[in-house]
Amino acid sequence: MTVSHKEKKEYIMDEPKEFTDIIGGHGRFQMAIFIFCFFCSAPHCFHNLIMTFFAPNIDHWCARPPEIIAANISLEEWKNYSIPIVKGRSGLYESSHCTMYPSTIRNGSLYSDITKEPIKCSSYEYDHSFYKDTMVDQWDLVCDREWLISISKTVYMVAFLFAATLCGQMSDRFGRRKTMIVCLIVFLIAATLTLLSVNFIMFLVFRFFVALGLTSVYTISYVVLAEVVSMEYRSIYCFTFKYGWVFAYMLMPYIAWLIPSWFWLQLVFTLPWLTLLSIFWVVPETPRWLIIRRKFTKLETVLIYAAEKNGKDMKKAKAAIHHFITNHPQIDEKRGNETVLDLLRTPALRRNTINVYFCWFIISYIYYALSWNTNDLGGDPYWTFFICGFVELPAGFIFMFVCRYVGHRIGLLIANVLAGLCLLAMIFVPADMVWLTIFFSMAGKFFNSASFDIVYIYTAEIFPTVVRNVAVGSSSTWARIGALVAPFIRQVADVTHHTVPMAVPGCLSIISGLLMLLLPETLGKKLPDTLEEGETFAKKLDIHPKSEKQNGVSNGIEMGER
Numbered sequence: 001m002t003v004s005h006k007e008k009k010e011y012i013m014d015e016p017k018e019f020t021d022i023i024g025g026h027g028r029f030q031m032a033i034f035i036f037c038f039f040c041s042a043p044h045c046f047h048n049l050i051m052t053f054f055a056p057n058i059d060h061w062c063a064r065p066p067e068i069i070a071a072n073i074s075l076e077e078w079k080n081y082s083i084p085i086v087k088g089r090s091g092l093y094e095s096s097h098c099t100m101y102p103s104t105i106r107n108g109s110l111y112s113d114i115t116k117e118p119i120k121c122s123s124y125e126y127d128h129s130f131y132k133d134t135m136v137d138q139w140d141l142v143c144d145r146e147w148l149i150s151i152s153k154t155v156y157m158v159a160f161l162f163a164a165t166l167c168g169q170m171s172d173r174f175g176r177r178k179t180m181i182v183c184l185i186v187f188l189i190a191a192t193l194t195l196l197s198v199n200f201i202m203f204l205v206f207r208f209f210v211a212l213g214l215t216s217v218y219t220i221s222y223v224v225l226a227e228v229v230s231m232e233y234r235s236i237y238c239f240t241f242k243y244g245w246v247f248a249y250m251l252m253p254y255i256a257w258l259i260p261s262w263f264w265l266q267l268v269f270t271l272p273w274l275t276l277l278s279i280f281w282v283v284p285e286t287p288r289w290l291i292i293r294r295k296f297t298k299l300e301t302v303l304i305y306a307a308e309k310n311g312k313d314m315k316k317a318k319a320a321i322h323h324f325i326t327n328h329p330q331i332d333e334k335r336g337n338e339t340v341l342d343l344l345r346t347p348a349l350r351r352n353t354i355n356v357y358f359c360w361f362i363i364s365y366i367y368y369a370l371s372w373n374t375n376d377l378g379g380d381p382y383w384t385f386f387i388c389g390f391v392e393l394p395a396g397f398i399f400m401f402v403c404r405y406v407g408h409r410i411g412l413l414i415a416n417v418l419a420g421l422c423l424l425a426m427i428f429v430p431a432d433m434v435w436l437t438i439f440f441s442m443a444g445k446f447f448n449s450a451s452f453d454i455v456y457i458y459t460a461e462i463f464p465t466v467v468r469n470v471a472v473g474s475s476s477t478w479a480r481i482g483a484l485v486a487p488f489i490r491q492v493a494d495v496t497h498h499t500v501p502m503a504v505p506g507c508l509s510i511i512s513g514l515l516m517l518l519l520p521e522t523l524g525k526k527l528p529d530t531l532e533e534g535e536t537f538a539k540k541l542d543i544h545p546k547s548e549k550q551n552g553v554s555n556g557i558e559m560g561e562r
Contacts, residue, residue: 025230249389
């Protein structure tokens with residue numbers, strides 16, 4: 001590119017510090033990428049939470065043997081005389097779903113021997129009055145096979161764990177755009193192949209790759225957005241991007257109500273996302289990655305394209321881009337060798353790290369326990385699921401303003417404690433007051449969702465710059481572990497007491513909130529950069545007592561994935 005001496009001189013008078021000073025920190029270029037990433041978060045929500053409708057709670061009982069059906073024994077008579085009454089998960093007595101009394105036909109009438117121990121069902125009948133075609137009745141995912149439903153949710157989170165590590169390394173090495181394209185193709189192929197599943201194990205295998213590809217696209221989207229906008233717009237882009245998830249959350253029950261078959265529902269949640277292949281035309285490689293990798297020819301092409309999309313004066317922009325590239329340090333970025341072990345070496349940092357890990361674990365556990373088990377609350381499952389997603393809309397905005405005045409530490413304390421109290425309140429609600437159970441569950445989801453938003457920002461604030469990304473990444477790993485445990489909330493009730501699944505996380509959430517008092521306040525404080533400053537800051541001491549204002553988090557991740 002040839003640039004005149006006059007144009008160079010004219011530009012150097014206002015030399016940029018960032019490439020966004022040339023192309024603009026926010027414009028049509030960034031908005032196109034934002035819209036793409038926004039729609040990437042929608043299928044992640046669909047496929048993450050869809051098991052609620054693929055395998056809902058369906059009333060079932062032991063199937064009538066052929067000879068009993070041949071004797072014209074009615075279903076009501078069969079259930080009244082052959083199905084024992086047992087204590088259910090809710091603590092109330094109900095008809096057994098998994099056992100029956102030995103029964104025969106004598107003189108044309110049904111005879112059930114209630115003096116003998118009930119036997120396990122060999123086959124099942126299902127109530128199709130509400131749900132028409134699900135995985136539950138297709139593959140008998142009930143009783144001693146019900147745990148497979150929980151495994152399907154855990155498989156998604158295991159893939160999430162792999163994706164968080166794998167996609168980070170791949171995107172750092174090969175580029176954000178190439179990695180997103182590969183992962184997007186993996187998702188589309190795997191999601192299509194799930195439609196060919198002949199058994200549930202085959203479905204689980206393909207679901208793993210759906211999650212591996214889709215969660216990688218989702219998590220890289222945060223990096224892409226952070227690397228194409230200026231610092232002043234970064235938190236806005238990263239915060240509002242997550243609402244693609246929220247809107248998908250609210251839309252999902254309506255689509256599931258319209259399409260009662262899991263096969264066609266999977267098809268509808270897969271085919272529209274072929275449009276994401278527009279990534280080839282919409283999302284270029286991020287300028288920051290090109291700078292780090294010294295790919296300056298490609299960088300020049302991307303910046304010229306961005307400046308043109310944002311409506312910049314192209315004569316001045318080309319001169320500015322040329323000057324920016326030719327005067328940029330032509331060296332590789334030296335990455336630090338800090339690891340998660342550095343978070344545990346010194347006493348105060350170690351205490352804060354363990355505290356934060358525990359907080360992430362319990363927040364994630366509660367989020368997915370409430371999201372995946374809306375069917376257990378009673379009432380209309382479609383409306384309950386919708387409300388569960390809807391409460392996330394105001395939660396983030398309200399606590400964003402709350403934290404502006406009380407700080408992220410106190411905001412997280414309030415949200416965690418109130419979420420825990422709502423879960424404990426659910427224990428004392430009478431079984432016949434379904435509306436009150438749903439109210440406390442949704443209130444708990446409201447505060448828990450706010451906690452999820454706050455904890456990303458607060459974690460990035462309390463740890464020093466040199467280990468900030470390591471701290472957020474390792475904390476997110478503990479969130480995934482919490483999500484791995486959440487699907488087994490039903491099985492916990494079976495082997496303990498029906499109050500345990502809500503009582504334990506409720507108490508732990510309150511404890512986690514109160515433990516925030518041991519962590520440092522970040523409101524109005526200069527944030528640490530080095531490990532030494534981090535240790536001082538962790539002791540709740542000022543790094544520079546005469547510091548006049550808070551240092552913003554420039555290298556942290558402002559908002560994160562669910």
